[in-house]
Amino acid sequence: MCLAIPSQIVSINAENNTALLDTLGVQREASLDLMQDDVKIGDFVLLHVGYIMAKIDEEDAKESLKLYAQMIEALKEEEEELEILSHYRESHVDHASTRRNCE
Template sequence: MCLAIPSKVISIDSEMNVACLETLGVQREASLDLMQESVEVGDYVLLHVGFVMSKIDEESAKLSLEVYEQILESLKEEEEM
C-alpha cells in the first residue's frame, strides 16, 4: 500500500528542481523530477517517498490533513493507555 501526504509548497529551488514542503508543521525537501505540470509556491501537492507526485486542490488537501491529524491523535491516545 502506498501513502501520499498532502503538503503545501513553501519554496522552490528551480536549479535543483526541488521544493520545500510543509506537512503538519514539518518542513522537508522533495524532488519535482516526476512532475509533468508546473508547481508554484502555495500549491498543495502529494508527497510520496521524497517525490512530489501530483497537485491536489486546497480543499481536498485540508480535508486529508484533518484525517491524518485524527489518526495521529488516536495513535497517541492508544500509546498512553
C-alpha cells in the same frame, strides 16, 4: 500500502528542480522530477518517498490533513491506554510475586 502525504510548497529551487515543502509542520526538500503539472508557491501537492507526485486542490489537502490529525490523535490515545494497562499488569505481577514470597 503507500501513503502520499499532502504538503504545501514553501519555495521552489528551479536550478535543482526541487521544492521546499511544509508537511504537517515539518519542512523538507522534495524532488519535482516526477511532476508533470506546473506548481507554484502555496500549491498543495502529494509527497511520497521524497518525490512530489501530484498537485491537489486545497480543500482535498486540508481534508486529508484533518484525517491524518485524527489518526495521530487516536494513536496517541491508544498508546496512553496501552501504557496504563502495562503499568496495571506490572503492579499486579509485583503483588502476586510478593504474596508468593510471603507464603
